[in-house]
Amino acid sequence: xxxxxxxxxxxxxxxxxxxxxxxxxxxxxxxxxxxxxxxxxxxxxxxxxxxxxxxxxxxxxxxxxxxxxxxxxxxxxxxxx
Amino acid sequence: xxxxxxxxxxxxxxxxxxxxxxxxxxxxxxxxxxxxxxxxxxxxxxxxxxxxxxxxxxxxxxxxxxxxxxxxxxxxxxxxxxxxxxxxxxxxxxxxxxxxxxxxxxxxxxxxxxxxxxxxxxxxxxxxxxxxxxxxxxxxxxxxxxxxxxxxxxxxxxxxxxxxxxxxxxxxxxxxxxxxxxxxxxxxxxxxxxxxxxxxxxxxxxxxxxxxxxxxxxxxxxxxxxxxxxxxxxxxxxxxxxx
Numbered sequence: 549x550x551x552x553x554x555x556x557x558x559x560x561x562x563x564x565x566x567x568x569x570x571x572x573x574x575x576x577x578x579x580x581x582x583x584x585x586x587x588x589x590x591x592x593x594x595x596x597x598x599x600x601x602x603x604x605x606x607x608x609x610x611x612x613x614x615x616x617x618x619x620x621x622x623x624x625x626x627x628x629x
Numbered sequence: 630x631x632x633x634x635x636x637x638x639x640x641x642x643x644x645x646x647x648x649x650x651x652x653x654x655x656x657x658x659x660x661x662x663x664x665x666x667x668x669x670x671x672x673x674x675x676x677x678x679x680x681x682x683x684x685x686x687x688x689x690x691x692x693x694x695x696x697x698x699x700x701x702x703x704x705x706x707x708x709x710x711x712x713x714x715x716x717x718x719x720x721x722x723x724x725x726x727x728x729x730x731x732x733x734x735x736x737x738x739x740x741x742x743x744x745x746x747x748x749x750x751x752x753x754x755x756x757x758x759x760x761x762x763x764x765x766x767x768x769x770x771x772x773x774x775x776x777x778x779x780x781x782x783x784x785x786x787x788x789x790x791x792x793x794x795x796x797x798x799x800x801x802x803x804x805x806x807x808x809x810x811x812x813x814x815x816x817x818x819x820x821x822x823x824x825x826x827x828x829x830x831x832x833x834x835x836x837x838x839x840x841x842x843x844x845x846x847x848x849x850x851x852x853x854x855x856x857x858x859x860x861x862x863x864x865x866x867x868x869x870x871x872x
Contacts, residue, residue, distance in 0.1 A: 567684040567740075585685025587739065589758065589798060592772050592812070593765050608772070609812035 552628075553577055553621045555601065560617065563597050564590055577617035588612075604628070635660040639695040642744065645831075645847045648733075648753055648860050653695045653743030655688050662687055665694030668708055688738045696736055696745050703732055703747060720752075720809035733864070735806055742854050751864025752842075754807030756799040757849075757856040766794055773798060775820035795855035797821055800846050803859040807844065808836065821846070833862065 550558075557573060564571045566585040573579050581591065588608075595611040598604065598620075604627040614620040638661045642652035654661075666674065673693055680686040697708050704711070704725050712724045723730045733753040735746050746755035763769070770782055778797055785793050801816045808814055814836065822832035831847045842861055849856040 566682045569682065572681065579679075579681065583679045583681060583685075585680055585682045585688075587758075588802060588812075589769065593763075593769055596768050596772060607812060612811065 552602070552624050553618070556617060556621050556624070559594075559597055559601060560584075563594055573617055577621060580614070580616055581612070598624070602628070635664045637695075637698075638665075638691055639699070639743075639745065643847075643849055643858070645858055646748075646845060646860060646862075648746055648748040648858065650755060650849060650858055651695065651699055651745040651747070653692055653738070653745060654741070655691050655738055655743045656741045657687060662690055665690045668694040668697055670712070688743065692736050692738050692743045692745065695743070696734065699745055699747055700730075700732065700734065703749075704730055716809055718809050718811050718813070720806070733861075735803075737802075737806075737856075739854065744849070744856055744858075746858045746860075748860055748864075751861040752807045752809060753861070754803040754805065754809075754859045755849075755857070756802035756806060757854050758795050758799055758802075759854055760791055760795045762791055766790070769798075770794065771817075773801065773816045775817055777823075778820055778826065781826060792855070796848060796850060796857075797826070799850070799855045799857040800825065800848065800859075803857040804834075804836075804844055804846055807859040807861060808839070814839075 560573055561570050564586055571584045573584060591612050592608040595606050595608040598606050602624045604624050639651045639653045641649060643650045677686050677690050680689060697711060700711055700723055701708055706725050710725050713721050714724055715721050723732060731750040733748040733751050735753050735755045737744050737755045737757045739757045740759045742757055744755045744757045746753050770779055774782060774797060782790065782793055800821045805814050805816060819836050822834050825832040833843055833845050835843055843863055844859050845862050846857060846859045849858055
């Protein structure tokens with residue numbers, strides 16, 4: 549089964565774009581959604597995707613608070629543990 | 630902060646009570662971007678380098694330089710005197726020579742459009758969105774609209790539904806940004822005043838869970854974009870702390 553980081557990378561590619569282009573995050577996920585240029589409306593939508601895909605509690609505010617996508621993946625894993 | 634050689638990329642757009650909203654042209658423009666980059670602090674230049682996409686970097690650089698110019702004019706200072714701090718929820722405020730300024734400001738950008746809202750004092754929020762059709766509007770409405778707003782949304786179709794959603798979003802986002810608590814203020818837990826939902830360009834409201842402050846909200850939308858500004862009508866709240 550794919551790791552949380554791999555699944556998160558796929559979800560970003562499938563659900564987020566900036567200026568009509570996919571968000572190409574670095575392989576180590578060491579980037580924030582803000583630095584990726586993701587607007588606030590997409591934070592709200594993406595938080596709902598995360599909740600649905602991983603069955604973890606996550607508000608848009610919490611989603612925006614993670615410094616990097618790697619931190620978000622760690623949070624998801626901690627909720628599943 | 631001079632920009633006469635290459636021209637300005639921002640201009641006054643609307644006045645709302647004591648607040649002024651500036652429009653910022655964010656179309657690609659090499660001379661504007663070069664001039665804007667010169668106006669940023671070393672820290673802001675580092676931040677601009679972190680953006681993954683050229684468009685995001687350009688929007689940040691042009692908006693931040695325009696904000697610096699607007700604040701310098703308002704505060705009668707030069708760019709080197711201005712630094713930015715942030716409240717515990719990340720809402721920025723300006724310092725002049727390390728002294729916090731009472732001037733409230735907020736910035737929003739979408740695509741090639743930016744807005745900067747400035748008020749002499751108190752909290753202010755602004756939002757702008759391009760009305761891009763989305764296939765996840767139903768998901769978003771669950772997260773964003775209150776019960777009455779949802780009932781009104783489902784009665785609409787096509788472009789009218791998209792317009793209504795973006796109008797509600799920008800009004801709520803402007804209010805949430807003005808409040809300065811991020812999305813810890815749930816947008817579905819308050820509703821835009823009925824008259825504004827029905828087309829009035831301005832109205833006032835109080836957050837049900839934070840009734841102390843009265844907020845004025847104005848629809849600034851045009852044919853090109855949806856936009857709104859929210860202003861605290863009874864400022865007295867510190868820009869540096871949460872309510």
